[in-house]
Amino acid sequence: MNKTRILIIEDNDDIRESTAEILELAGYEVMQAENGKIGVEVATRNLPDLILCDIMMPELDGYGVLYLVNKNSQTAATPFIFLTAKAERLDMRKGMEMGADDYLTKPFDDVELLNAIESRLSKKEKLQQFYSQSLDRLTHLLGNTPGIAELHKMIAGRKVRTVKKKQVIYYDGDTVSGIYLVLSGKVKTTKLSEDGRELLTGIYSSDEYFGVPALLLNEPYTEAAEALEDSTICLLPKEMMEELLNKYPAVGKQFIQILSNNLIEKEEQLLQLAYHSVRKRMAEVLIRLCNREERSERSERGERLERTERSKVGTRQDREESSKKNNEHPDSLEQSTGLILKVSRDNLAAMAGMATETVSRILSDFKDEEIIERKGSQIVILDQLRLKNMKN
Amino acid sequence: MNKTRILIIEDNDDIRESTAEILELAGYEVMQAENGKIGVEVATRNLPDLILCDIMMPELDGYGVLYLVNKNSQTAATPFIFLTAKAERLDMRKGMEMGADDYLTKPFDDVELLNAIESRLSKKEKLQQFYSQSLDRLTHLLGNTPGIAELHKMIAGRKVRTVKKKQVIYYDGDTVSGIYLVLSGKVKTTKLSEDGRELLTGIYSSDEYFGVPALLLNEPYTEAAEALEDSTICLLPKEMMEELLNKYPAVGKQFIQILSNNLIEKEEQLLQLAYHSVRKRMAEVLIRLCNREERSERSERGERLERTERSKVGTRQDREESSKKNNEHPDSLEQSTGLILKVSRDNLAAMAGMATETVSRILSDFKDEEIIERKGSQIVILDQLRLKNMKN
DNA sequence: CGGATAGTTGAGGGGGGTCAATGGCAGTGG
DNA sequence: CCACTGCCATTGACCCCCCTCAACTATCCG
Numbered sequence: 001m002n003k004t005r006i007l008i009i010e011d012n013d014d015i016r017e018s019t020a021e022i023l024e025l026a027g028y029e030v031m032q033a034e035n036g037k038i039g040v041e042v043a044t045r046n047l048p049d050l051i052l053c054d055i056m057m058p059e060l061d062g063y064g065v066l067y068l069v070n071k072n073s074q075t076a077a078t079p080f081i082f083l084t085a086k087a088e089r090l091d092m093r094k095g096m097e098m099g100a101d102d103y104l105t106k107p108f109d110d111v112e113l114l115n116a117i118e119s120r121l122s123k124k125e126k127l128q129q130f131y132s133q134s135l136d137r138l139t140h141l142l143g144n145t146p147g148i149a150e151l152h153k154m155i156a157g158r159k160v161r162t163v164k165k166k167q168v169i170y171y172d173g174d175t176v177s178g179i180y181l182v183l184s185g186k187v188k189t190t191k192l193s194e195d196g197r198e199l200l201t202g203i204y205s206s207d208e209y210f211g212v213p214a215l216l217l218n219e220p221y222t223e224a225a226e227a228l229e230d231s232t233i234c235l236l237p238k239e240m241m242e243e244l245l246n247k248y249p250a251v252g253k254q255f256i257q258i259l260s261n262n263l264i265e266k267e268e269q270l271l272q273l274a275y276h277s278v279r280k281r282m283a284e285v286l287i288r289l290c291n292r293e294e295r296s297e298r299s300e301r302g303e304r305l306e307r308t309e310r311s312k313v314g315t316r317q318d319r320e321e322s323s324k325k326n327n328e329h330p331d332s333l334e335q336s337t338g339l340i341l342k343v344s345r346d347n348l349a350a351m352a353g354m355a356t357e358t359v360s361r362i363l364s365d366f367k368d369e370e371i372i373e374r375k376g377s378q379i380v381i382l383d384q385l386r387l388k389n390m391k392n
Numbered sequence: 393m394n395k396t397r398i399l400i401i402e403d404n405d406d407i408r409e410s411t412a413e414i415l416e417l418a419g420y421e422v423m424q425a426e427n428g429k430i431g432v433e434v435a436t437r438n439l440p441d442l443i444l445c446d447i448m449m450p451e452l453d454g455y456g457v458l459y460l461v462n463k464n465s466q467t468a469a470t471p472f473i474f475l476t477a478k479a480e481r482l483d484m485r486k487g488m489e490m491g492a493d494d495y496l497t498k499p500f501d502d503v504e505l506l507n508a509i510e511s512r513l514s515k516k517e518k519l520q521q522f523y524s525q526s527l528d529r530l531t532h533l534l535g536n537t538p539g540i541a542e543l544h545k546m547i548a549g550r551k552v553r554t555v556k557k558k559q560v561i562y563y564d565g566d567t568v569s570g571i572y573l574v575l576s577g578k579v580k581t582t583k584l585s586e587d588g589r590e591l592l593t594g595i596y597s598s599d600e601y602f603g604v605p606a607l608l609l610n611e612p613y614t615e616a617a618e619a620l621e622d623s624t625i626c627l628l629p630k631e632m633m634e635e636l637l638n639k640y641p642a643v644g645k646q647f648i649q650i651l652s653n654n655l656i657e658k659e660e661q662l663l664q665l666a667y668h669s670v671r672k673r674m675a676e677v678l679i680r681l682c683n684r685e686e687r688s689e690r691s692e693r694g695e696r697l698e699r700t701e702r703s704k705v706g707t708r709q710d711r712e713e714s715s716k717k718n719n720e721h722p723d724s725l726e727q728s729t730g731l732i733l734k735v736s737r738d739n740l741a742a743m744a745g746m747a748t749e750t751v752s753r754i755l756s757d758f759k760d761e762e763i764i765e766r767k768g769s770q771i772v773i774l775d776q777l778r779l780k781n782m783k784n
Numbered sequence: 785c786g787g788a789t790a791g792t793t794g795a796g797g798g799g800g801g802t803c804a805a806t807g808g809c810a811g812t813g814g
Numbered sequence: 815c816c817a818c819t820g821c822c823a824t825t826g827a828c829c830c831c832c833c834t835c836a837a838c839t840a841t842c843c844g
Binding site: 191193194195197199201212213214216217222223245246247248249250252253255256257259260261262263264266267268269270271273274275276353354392 | 583585586587589591593604605606608609614615637638639640641642644645647648649651652653654655656658659660661662663665666667668745746784
């Protein structure tokens, strides 16, 4: 096997050369660049396996490098680690949100450096493997017309980004660089009203796209996106999408379906907000969440054959799944009593457009009426039917 | 010029033959069919210029004939007149809603018959001419990529349907036969809540499509559509749309844009319904209506050169336009004070999701504050800015 | 184990829905 | 021409739903 090749972009000669030395001793092949511009050139020409990059640099700063590297499909999947002085911590978050994979604060010692690099390289491999599974799943589910296959090939080449719970992926008003696909975890999109209350406009889990309408309209986002739990997502850049849309009608049809579904759902929600009591709205929100849950459960079950090796990756996640299975087997029908939802009151309130206190009160009522049960902050749905027939 | 060719479909031999005789005397070329099945065959083979058709027939009834004739693109644009016994009046409405152009109640005399036929033939010509103008307009506006041109060619071949104010075009739950394009007039789509209150989900005027998501999802309508004023619309059947979508990415892109826009607008409305006071919501609804008005006004103005002959067709409509122009010229800026809106309180209430009484009250307040003025049941917008900055 | 964060419960008040009565306006028929 | 009728818009009275504020309790985390 070839040596792993690392590119260091750093304007300070001392730091760059000493770092390079450490890495060479550790058995890596090292390339050096003394500013961002050169760095990008080297990256595109030599396609390193990993990039270390300073933020503060003349000519082109670290953000610029990251942006350009991500834009180029050949280098986009390359792990990218920021090197940064301690004072720049705040800017770091921005860097992470732009798609950097990790960061090291200067001064760093040898161990830190090598650890970060190795963990990143191994993680990349794992994620790549994991993602290729969910890709298979997608392909499997959606059939395999010419355009869709291209779409998936494109997804395959993209960098997988991990976001932590509560991390913001984009803000309302940000310019759009592409469309996002959730590989694992959950992401919510929200709109803020002037007085600061938020409305949850969508929840997206595995295999779902978000940020779609903004991309296709070529306008800034009209909503913010935030991870509900630790998630892995994948950015499909605008240029690629447009090319695919222009070439393959099937891709367009795919998105038309998604948009149409969304639209109808939103109209239903409008009706509910307009004329239904909080009580009924709460019930409807719970049902929406149940349906999501059942759907994703079903799609997971359908795949269980082909990926028994997944247990190597997920640990906590698998425990959850088995606990769900217990509650699911007693009656194997759709009408599954005992579905567990994990949502904060705040998110429930933001979905139904009401105050968190009201959510609390209504859930208490539901519990008294034995429609639901509370397990800590989780909600167990006992009687979907009564939720569906909730009077106004 | 060739003789105009008329097809009579009628199972009663006496009526059919006597009618045929009258028509031949009047100089038409006549074809006869003694039941629906034969009628459809003759229609597709000989492509008559007009079809007269009984409703109650063995083998295939009038509705069936109409359905099949409309489905075939070669015959879809042929004027279609129902012949019906007096007792069947109620069924008639159904026939008209399905796309018949007129009906005659048996027994009818010669004059009635010939009048109906001639008026229909001349109207067809006028409409065809008018529509080809709005087609030009569309093509002009949207550029002329390969797919779009096909789309317009298709529109050109379609029958134009006229609907009267308050006439329902489709109901919630109806199966979808195609997508609608408004050529003139205004159409609203509404959803009904269980307790009968309605929410207005969209208003569509010239050159806008409605019924889009239902078609593209292949599911029944989730809303009802009704004409707000006398309108002309055009149905683009499902099969054709699918073919175009599969062939031309540009067509798909077009609809993606429409859907995305709709989606973002709906999300904005969700936010408003969730957290804004009725007062602010009312202001927002008025602004939405103003924007629509200004937009359609602008697109009309852009075209005024190419269609001076239009005054032959519209009479009432043109008077409206000139009255608008008076209120528009004083300041030629966008910020036009004095925009006139014609909406019923009920529709306003349905748009904002509140009670009509509340609409009344708020409009009264706005009038006191000199933000609007009332001219009969019309509303004159005096101060858009204050509407936009309405506090919550 | 505190300190923070998330969730629950109570009291109070106002925004906006409901019901009902009245006022305007257009269409209809005498 | 007016009276009659029916529909739509307006206004008032009432009161209930749900939001706000506030205090309290549970849960999670270092």
